[in-house]
Amino acid sequence: MTLGETLERNGISRRGFLKFCVTTASLMALPPTAATAIAEALASARRPSVIWLSFQECTGCTESLTRSFAPTLENLILETISLDYHHTLQAAAGEAAELAREQAMHANEGKYLLVVDGSLPGPGSNPGYSTIAGISNLQMLEETVAGAAAVVAVGTCAAFGGLPVADPNPTGAVPVSAVVRDKPVINVSGCPPLPMVITGVLAHYLTFGKLPELDEYGRPLAFFGQSIHDRCYRRPFYDKGRFAETFDDEGAKKGWCLYRLGCKGPMAYNACATMKWNGGTSWPIESGHPCLGCSEPDFWDAGGFYKALSVPTGNIGGTAAVAGLAGVAAGAVGGYLSGRAKKDARTAHRQVTADELEQKL
16 A cells, blocks of 8 residues: 555545645755655655664653644654554564564665664663663664664754763763764754654655755754744844843733743754644744754753853844844854855745646646
8 A cells, every 4th residue: 555545545635635745845945846746756655664763762752743632644644654663652562572673674674764762872881771672772773774774863862862961971872873874864853853854854755765955963954954043933023132031021921032031042953933833833932932952962061941042232133233143153053054055945946836736646
């Protein structure tokens, strides 16, 4: 059964499916023709084999993907893939679970996707800090990655180490990329990551047979190419120098910028501001809480969640002052998508509508 047939069987209409393909192409800044390619590829795709390993993590990434308030097309795609091994979701346990992993590895040698959430004790650490079925995380990762086509590190723990790496890092935790050197690794960071980013990566892989363009941290550029600050609807208040000073003052009630309450939006790169959570209902800043920068490396040791990066002083209403402050914040993060690349992407991108796509297919 193809992916398209499975979605239809689960009550997803053709138009709903095409809207998903259009949205995916748009969010990934792909050209209009990509929506057609995505629709054709997903509709005919056979269930790809996915092995999901969970190491030093809190299960928050899996909970984020599976505990939505209502079934979504993203959920169904995740459920439709051949998830051959996942500690939390699979019915098998013990030796039967490990046998399922080994059978999936042999049956799909060189073709399966390996998804990992959680960091793992590094090569120089006590392997007993984290084991599954008596197998150390390091050994299991090395065994499983050998026959994988690519690796998707889901969540900030797998991408950058996350909480286990926070000082003093008692388990000697390392991210997946510190161990996997000979296979492509795509980092979908966030604590937890956005479900749409994961399905977007899967859709891109099924359509083009390769991973999307990545930033310097191995994250899909389409989702992590702009800062939270640049996409934030409160940005105009920042430009005018209007800040909430406490969580219950007049500024907070009027929805002013949360920069002085510790918002890490200027140095955090993610798509929360545009994709939001719970079916597009809201996201942390819209709910009145500063961005914690959870999609960035070492965010747990970044100096306090409610401590401002650098509190602006004086009149910052001028464009030059704002540009300078944003530049300092951006510089702290390092290089990312260049202005020219962003301009080229915007020039090449034109969103196709579901109606146009329906006429083509």
